[in-house]
Amino acid sequence: NAGVTQTPKFRVLKTGQSMTLLCAQDMNHEYMYWYRQDPGMGLRLIHYSVGEGTTAKGEVPDGYNVSRLKKQNFLLGLESAAPSQTSVYFCASSYSEEQYFGPGTRLTVT
Amino acid sequence: GENVEQHPSTLSVQEGDSAVIKCTYSDSASNYFPWYKQELGKRPQLIIDIRSNVGEKKDQRIAVTLNKTAKHFSLHITETQPEDSAVYFCAAMSSSNYKLTFGKGTLLTVNP
Numbered sequence: 001n002a003g004v005t006q007t008p009k010f011r012v013l014k015t016g017q018s019m020t021l022l023c024a025q026d027m028n029h030e031y032m033y034w035y036r037q038d039p040g041m042g043l044r045l046i047h048y049s050v051g052e053g054t055t056a057k058g059e060v061p062d063g064y065n066v067s068r069l070k071k072q073n074f075l076l077g078l079e080s081a082a083p084s085q086t087s088v089y090f091c092a093s094s095y096s097e098e099q100y101f102g103p104g105t106r107l108t109v110t
Numbered sequence: 111g112e113n114v115e116q117h118p119s120t121l122s123v124q125e126g127d128s129a130v131i132k133c134t135y136s137d138s139a140s141n142y143f144p145w146y147k148q149e150l151g152k153r154p155q156l157i158i159d160i161r162s163n164v165g166e167k168k169d170q171r172i173a174v175t176l177n178k179t180a181k182h183f184s185l186h187i188t189e190t191q192p193e194d195s196a197v198y199f200c201a202a203m204s205s206s207n208y209k210l211t212f213g214k215g216t217l218l219t220v221n222p
Contacts, residue, residue: 031208040119042199042212043154050208058209059111090153097142097161097203099210101153 002026004102006091012108013081021076021105023091031094032074033058034066036087037104043090049074081109112137114202116213123190124221131216133200134182140202143176143183144210148197157198158185190220 007022023032030051035043045058047066055066063085065077074093078085086109092099113136123129135143141162146154160167160174160183167174171190176183187194200213 033210040214042116042214043210044212045209048209059211094208097205097208098144098156098159101155103153 004091004093004100006089006102006105008105009103010106012110013078014110015082017081018077018079019081019107020078021089021091021107023074023076023093023102024072025093025100026072027093027095027100028071029093029095029100030071031099032068033092033094033099034064034074034076035090035092036060036085037090038087046076046089081107083109085109112140112202112204112209112211114200114211114213116200116216118216119214120217120219122219122221125190125192127190129185129187129190129194129218129220131185131198131200131218132182133184133202133213134180135202135211136181137202137204138181139204139206141205142203143174144201144203145172145174145185146199146201146212148199148215150196154199187218190218192220192222194218195220 004025033048034046049068052071089105091102144159148154173186197215201210
């Protein structure tokens with residue numbers, strides 16, 4: 001039982017490049033979330049999903065897209081990376097209130 | 111939407127002392143309040159949570175109190191140890207949408 005996993009762990013992008021972050025969970029959770037964490041800002045919700053095939057915007061959705069084609073996977077895409085997207089990205093999943101976090105992806109955009 | 115304020119942003123205590131972190135929230139519909147501990151370079155880990163139908167919850171050296179009328183909740187750590195040093199986040203959620211709103215965090219340092 002791996003819980004919540006994220007791929008990749010680290011990535012460096014140049015401005016304008018695109019990439020996809022993968023979140024996978026093996027707990028059969030309906031709810032999945034993408035957060036970004038910046039120094040002094042806490043965790044801010046980017047997008048979330050309440051079930052397979054559904055997505056919704058969170059607090060800071062601009063510049064990101066998501067997809068939930070399979071219940072166990074939640075993908076976060078950056079179509080044209082900007083330096084302001086340099087951050088640590090955490091995925092989480094839940095059955096109800098308690099959220100379980102993945103190990104994070106450290107993304108640097110130069 | 112929900113807004114969560116957390117204070118203080120940094121807290122330094124001597125080993126064995128108590129530490130208190132306070133949070134306020136704005137949405138009266140919020141009914142679930144978790145606290146997460148995050149060590150450097152690690153993921154946030156849930157340490158305790160409280161639901162709106164109780165006023166206090168305790169787990170060994172950690173306790174959380176909730177005042178729904180005043181819309182604030184607090185984390186209390188007693189007999190602090192160096193391994194309690196970390197960033198602590200409070201959060202609030204309405205069970206109608208299962209979205210968590212986090213405070214900005216408190217860096218707790220426990221000095222030996």
